[in-house]
Amino acid sequence: MKNIKSFVFLFIFLYIFWLLLNPWNWQALLAGAVIVALISGIFRKYGEILAQFKLNPKSILYSLIYIFVFLKELIKSNLDVAQRVLSPKLPITPGIVKVKTNLNSDFAKTILANSITLTPGTLSVDLKGKFLYIHWINVTTEGIEATSRAIVGKFEKYLEVMFD
Amino acid sequence: MQLVGAIITLIGSIFLFLGALGVFRMPDVFNRIQAGTKATTLGTMLFLIGITIGHTDVVPTLKIIILILFILFTNPLSSHALARAAHYIKTPLAEETVRDDLAKDEDRKEP
Amino acid sequence: MTDIIYAIATYIALAAMVLAFLRFILGPKAVDRVVALDSLTIISLSLIVCIACMSGRTIYIDIALVYGLISFVGIVAIARYLERGV
Structure with missing residues (x-):
């Protein structure tokens, strides 16, 4: 459960950066989703610090x-x-x-x-x-x-x- | 609208100048870091916002936003690292300094 | 009218660079020079963005982004070196 939360937070954080840096057509969005999912899967451990934010x-x-x-x-x-x-x-x-x-x-x-x-x-x-x-x-x-x-x-x- | 952007840019450049003046005039390292960090952070933010408002047709606004956020997060971090290193190598403080709790605590911990 | 104000702002930022550079030369210790270098990189970053918008070549904004990133990493590396060697 904790792992999933840090993965999701890291994914959202990195994907926002991708959206700000790249043009918004469907190819860039798809490639970004794949790359960001890969990176946040590998570096899931470092997403724990982002997951300390409460969601309410x-x-x-x-x-x-x-x-x-x-x-x-x-x-x-x-x-x-x-x-x-x-x-x-x-x-x-x-x-x-x-x-x-x-x-x-x-x-x-x-x-x-x-x-x-x-x-x-x-x-x-x-x-x-x-x-x-x-x-x-x-x-x-x-x-x-x-x-x-x-x-x-x-x-x-x-x-x-x-x-x- | 262009005039508003130009005036914001001017205010930002004045803050940049004040920060550099602080870096030049202050008596020791920590006061220099203080003046440098605060004034240059707000100065750069205002400078970039002013240019973006003045040239909305050519500037990619999202990249400017990411640049501003980046400066807002990293500028205090680098100044924090510098201040810690400066205290660790025992850079002399200015003669107006009234107290230094960190040096007191570090001396007490050593046997 | 607006061009004159932008030119004045650029000259003020250049004067700020001169002051920080004086501290870069005078600074009695290495830490003072690094503080001056930090201010210099931030000011020149704003000037790069200004030049990018004036000349209409917005590719320079990417250069400003990478320049800020490298200056941050460099300052942190220098601070770490001063603290405990390489």
């Missing part, structure tokens, strides 16, 4: 909301970088802080680390088990709890619903 209406709704939250944070972070770079005195107080995350699946942790890198003033440096080490350009809080709430909190509540 609530999780799909939350992933749509997540995209908007993420885009808002991306634009905010760029305005932040622009303001810091253009001011003549470079107002930075950087430091590497440690935060804790409650997520279990690898896919969710990857997306969390990528999102943290693109949000205002933070850059994920390392990941050890449940702890993320983050370079923060403007350290304002003390202690692991307050720091986790300030950096991770706004993404974690969506990712918890979306993944196992």
